[in-house]
Amino acid sequence: MGWLDRVNDQVDALTRARTLQEVDRSAEACLLLDGVIHSTADPYVRADALVQRLSALINLGRTAEFTRAIEDASAAVRDLAEPYLHGHLNALAALAAHHQGALDRCVTHLVKAARALGAVDDPDRETAWGWHDLAMAYSYLSFHGYALGAIERARQLGVAAGIPEETFAAPGIRLRNAVALDHNGDSDGCLRVLRDVASDLSRFLRGERAGQLRPSSLVAYGYAAARRAALGDLVETGTDADPTRLLAHGGDSARARDMRQLGQVCLAIATGNPIEAVTRLDTARVSHETLGAAESARLRSIAYGRAGDHPAAHRADRHAFRLAAQRSDRLRDVYIDGIAARIDHEEMRREAARYEGEALTDPLTGLPNRRRLERYIAAVVARGERVVIGVCDLDNFKAVNTRHGHHSGDLVLQRVAGVINRVMRRGDFVARYGGDEFVVVLSGAGMSEAAEVARRIKAAVGTEDWESLVPGTPVGVSIGFAEVSGSGAGLRDALGTAFETADREMLAAKTRSRAS
Numbered sequence: 256m257g258w259l260d261r262v263n264d265q266v267d268a269l270t271r272a273r274t275l276q277e278v279d280r281s282a283e284a285c286l287l288l289d290g291v292i293h294s295t296a297d298p299y300v301r302a303d304a305l306v307q308r309l310s311a312l313i314n315l316g317r318t319a320e321f322t323r324a325i326e327d328a329s330a331a332v333r334d335l336a337e338p339y340l341h342g343h344l345n346a347l348a349a350l351a352a353h354h355q356g357a358l359d360r361c362v363t364h365l366v367k368a369a370r371a372l373g374a375v376d377d378p379d380r381e382t383a384w385g386w387h388d389l390a391m392a393y394s395y396l397s398f399h400g401y402a403l404g405a406i407e408r409a410r411q412l413g414v415a416a417g418i419p420e421e422t423f424a425a426p427g428i429r430l431r432n433a434v435a436l437d438h439n440g441d442s443d444g445c446l447r448v449l450r451d452v453a454s455d456l457s458r459f460l461r462g463e464r465a466g467q468l469r470p471s472s473l474v475a476y477g478y479a480a481a482r483r484a485a486l487g488d489l490v491e492t493g494t495d496a497d498p499t500r501l502l503a504h505g506g507d508s509a510r511a512r513d514m515r516q517l518g519q520v521c522l523a524i525a526t527g528n529p530i531e532a533v534t535r536l537d538t539a540r541v542s543h544e545t546l547g548a549a550e551s552a553r554l555r556s557i558a559y560g561r562a563g564d565h566p567a568a569h570r571a572d573r574h575a576f577r578l579a580a581q582r583s584d585r586l587r588d589v590y591i592d593g594i595a596a597r598i599d600h601e602e603m604r605r606e607a608a609r610y611e612g613e614a615l616t617d618p619l620t621g622l623p624n625r626r627r628l629e630r631y632i633a634a635v636v637a638r639g640e641r642v643v644i645g646v647c648d649l650d651n652f653k654a655v656n657t658r659h660g661h662h663s664g665d666l667v668l669q670r671v672a673g674v675i676n677r678v679m680r681r682g683d684f685v686a687r688y689g690g691d692e693f694v695v696v697l698s699g700a701g702m703s704e705a706a707e708v709a710r711r712i713k714a715a716v717g718t719e720d721w722e723s724l725v726p727g728t729p730v731g732v733s734i735g736f737a738e739v740s741g742s743g744a745g746l747r748d749a750l751g752t753a754f755e756t757a758d759r760e761m762l763a764a765k766t767r768s769r770a771s
């Protein structure tokens with residue numbers, strides 16, 4: 256039995272409002288829901304209408320109304336024993352809090368939403384949409400792994416309820432994942448994800464299923480294609496996959512309006528008009544929440560680079576990296592787990608207060624810095640876990656700076672940071688130690704696992720296209736690992752010994768590389 260099968264008043268109006276929002280006609284849905292709210296005496300109908308109305312306001316970007324809408328919906332849902340309503344409301348409240356810049360409140364709502372939706376005994380199509388909105392909230396907050404898990408749950412429930420697979424294609428989730436990779440220096444990784452998004456669209460078009468795609472999905476496919484073109488990929492024109500056609504979709508969604516504006520910037524870059532792209536960026540008014548705070552700065556860097564103004568491109572790139580570093584995926588994954596624990600016993604609040612104001616991130620690469628690294632290792636060892644430390648030093652980096660300048664050197668460091676992050680195991684830790692040296696920490700691992708990680712890092716760095724970035728100066732990496740043996744009062748000495756051993760192993764690997 257579905258959720259709406261359990262209500263008896265104005266079911267047609269509630270169903271119609273859902274349908275309007277699915278095709279991005281949220282303004283009409285809002286008017287319809289206002290009528291339901293003011294005329295129903297059924298508490299479940301009123302609660303559903305208020306939750307839907309909050310969704311419509313978020314779609315429309317009417318941020319000034321978010322707080323009152325959340326208060327009204329919360330008051331209506333609070334005393335109802337219906338986990339779907341609590342889950343969907345918290346998913347939407349997370350989206351609203353994110354738009355308002357309230358990160359702590361946003362993550363708290365995310366945890367509550369996942370728990371409530373997971374507690375639904377008889378999931379139906381409405382529960383599927385709840386998981387969909389939770390996936391969107393995860394994605395906007397850059398919790399990409401959580402977002403992919405939630406949208407897969409939405410897809411499974413949707414298919415079981417008769418919702419076509421493509422309805423929950425959610426290209427926007429992978430699009431935000433792709434641009435986040437580019438913001439952190441991994442343009443090749445970004446292109447790979449964007450090409451996967453394009454392949455999905457092609458599959459839907461070949462199967463004549465594009466008509467089932469939501470307008471908001473179509474505009475996301477359009478931006479993905481335009482972004483690929485800005486990075487140098489050839490894209491289709493004059494077909495249903497033409498980014499210009501796709502960007503015209505999106506209805507009255509505020510996010511669609513943002514993607515249309517930035518999509519035109521991408522197409523100007525792709526068609527050899529970088530100055531037009533910069534001019535469009537100067538007048539664009541887009542929310543940082545749609546594609547990340549760094550997206551406009553990154554597009555500006557690409558445009559300046561195409562125009563031949565490399566100093567301006569470098570400044571814009573550095574600005575983009577600083578913005579991206581503020582929302583490091585790795586730190587946020589740690590944070591979301593901490594928030595879940597805080598709801599149970601409030602430990603996260605004390606930990607956050609203790610370290611408030613300390614700089615823990617390297618501004619160039621967005622990776623944790625030396626201070627954060629030392630604190631992390633100490634915490635892991637204090638828990639009694641095995642720890643292996645790896646020192647990674649770039650080969651030929653001095654030649655990059657000498658031949659191409661420090662701007663290119665910075666780009667190489669940013670690219671390497673993205674590559675190392677991409678190939679690490681889930682739960683591993685990567686930091687920039689200083690200069691061209693990176694440190695990786697493998698918890699719960701021994702030297703055999705370390706050897707496999709070293710092989711993956713060397714292979715990934717070795718297969719990057721350095722020739723297009725710094726012609727004539729191939730970049731490699733030498734790595735040395737050592738296990739930390741010590742705890743308690745002897746921990747500092749044990750860490751020092753492990754770093755010295757790993758450093759010697761790295762230098763030996765560098766000597767062998769030069770000899771071969």
